[in-house]
Amino acid sequence: MGSRGHLTPAVFLDRDGTVNEEVGYLSRVEDIKLIPGSVEAIKRINREGWKTVVISNQSGVARGYFTEAQVRKVNAALLAILKNAGAVIDAIFYCPHHEDGNPPYNIECRCRKPAAGMVERAAQELNIDILRSVVIGDKMTDVLTAQNLKIPGILLKTGFGEQQLKRYGSSWTQPPQYVAENLLDAVEWWFRKIGKY
DSSP states (O other): OOGGGGOEEEEEEEBTTTTBHHHHHHHOOOOOBOOOHHHHHHHHHHHTEEEEEEEEEEETTTTTTSSSHHHHHHHHHHHHHHHHHHHOOOOOEOOOOOOTSSSSSSSSSSSSSSSSSHHHHHHHHTBBOGEEEEEEEESSHHHHHHHHHSOOEEESSTTTTTHHHHHHHHTOSOOOOOSSSHHHHHHHHHHHOOOOO
């Protein structure tokens, strides 16, 4: 993998409710709808020279709502939509598992957020410096993923974010680094905070 000096930091993004609208177990290409500001946010990450990586729990596979082939089809379509708009995602990783799901997906895995498996796999495959990276998403599982890795986590108000704030906002022991209106707000705040990379 090379030395730390050759590693690039990444912005790890959730998918549903973060980049595209939350529709409840997204399984059809025609249901993909980008959240306003997502394209601009990803373009900003691209300009900064950081990797842009999506990490997504897709328990709908384990629950029998859709197949891995459908997940891959939606992911490919999302990548194409963004690329056509000038925004590049370097890779998408997803976890199809859930302990309450159907075999062979009903396992206790290392990839389902807030576990760090998807981030660690991305780091190996894409030469990413995890310790200089950040996780952004609309659920506390995204923030907890970041905290498990000892890196900053940003919670969005899009998707399930408002519900998560109401549910956890008064009780979390370690709050998110920042609560953002949307992905663009989060990305702009992050690069302001760390200064020009």
